[in-house]
Amino acid sequence: xxxxxxxxxxxxxxxxQSMTLQCAQDMNHEYMSWYRQDPGMGLRLIHYSVGAGITxxxxxxxxxxxxxxxxxxxxxxxxxxxxxxxxxxxCASSYSRGVGGExxxxxxxxxxxx
Amino acid sequence: xxxxxxxxxxxxxxEAETVTLSCTYDTSESNxxxxxxxxxxxxxxxxxxxxxxxxxxxxxxxxxxxxxxxAAKSFSLKISDSQLGDTAMxxxxxxxxDVWDDMRFGAGTRLTVKP
Numbered sequence: 001x002x003x004x005x006x007x008x009x010x011x012x013x014x015x016x017q018s019m020t021l022q023c024a025q026d027m028n029h030e031y032m033s034w035y036r037q038d039p040g041m042g043l044r045l046i047h048y049s050v051g052a053g054i055t056x057x058x059x060x061x062x063x064x065x066x067x068x069x070x071x072x073x074x075x076x077x078x079x080x081x082x083x084x085x086x087x088x089x090x091c092a093s094s095y096s097r098g099v100g101g102e103x104x105x106x107x108x109x110x111x112x113x114x
Numbered sequence: 115x116x117x118x119x120x121x122x123x124x125x126x127x128x129e130a131e132t133v134t135l136s137c138t139y140d141t142s143e144s145n146x147x148x149x150x151x152x153x154x155x156x157x158x159x160x161x162x163x164x165x166x167x168x169x170x171x172x173x174x175x176x177x178x179x180x181x182x183x184x185a186a187k188s189f190s191l192k193i194s195d196s197q198l199g200d201t202a203m204x205x206x207x208x209x210x211x212d213v214w215d216d217m218r219f220g221a222g223t224r225l226t227v228k229p
Contacts, residue, residue, distance in 0.1 A: 040123075041221055042218075043207075043219040044219075088157075101147045101149070102161045102164065103159075105158055105160070107156070107157055107158045108157045
């Protein structure tokens with residue numbers, strides 16, 4: 001199994017441009033989420049989903065949109081990129097809303113906004 | 115909101131020795147999970163160990179063990195017989211039971227294992 005796959009791994013954007021970070025998992029996990037990782041701040045939750053058709057906001061949702069049309073895919077959209085969105089983004093999934101709570105992470109996507 | 119504090123930004127240890135990483139957290143909850151995640155230089159994060167707050171016994175996974183002090187809100191990770199492959203960022207994380215939108219990570223501790 002591939003686990004959690006993120007694309008692209010690297011991206012450079014200009015301020016105001018839009019883009020989508022793709023995330024797919026092949027473990028039939030109900031829960032999927034997006035985090036951003038910034039130096040000295042650990043990981044912060046952007047958006048999450050507990051199943052197809054259901055999404056909700058995390059700690060830092062502003063500037064980001066998500067959708068969950070299938071169990072496998074959970075794309076993260078930046079509608080108008082800003083330099084403050086320069087970060088490393090991680091997608092994560094889990095097999096159940098609360099049981100155990102172990103997250104399975106993708107390899108990350110490094111985004112630079114100029 | 116819950117907060118997680120890792121007070122050691124960087125640590126180093128000689129191969130085969132033991133090292134302890136510190137983590138403290140702040141919560142008013144009584145039922146929750148605590149985690150240590152490892153992020154090697156290749157960047158994919160993996161779970162090292164998990165502790166459920168209602169269990170008094172400290173979790174152990176091979177060379178990794180925790181010292182969970184619920185009253186003190188402390189959750190330290192001990193790595194015994196350190197190996198070069200243990201070199202990574204280590205993140206402590208807190209999750210209220212069954213509440214995904216409030217999972218909190220600490221800022222991380224960068225551990226270097228020296229040969």
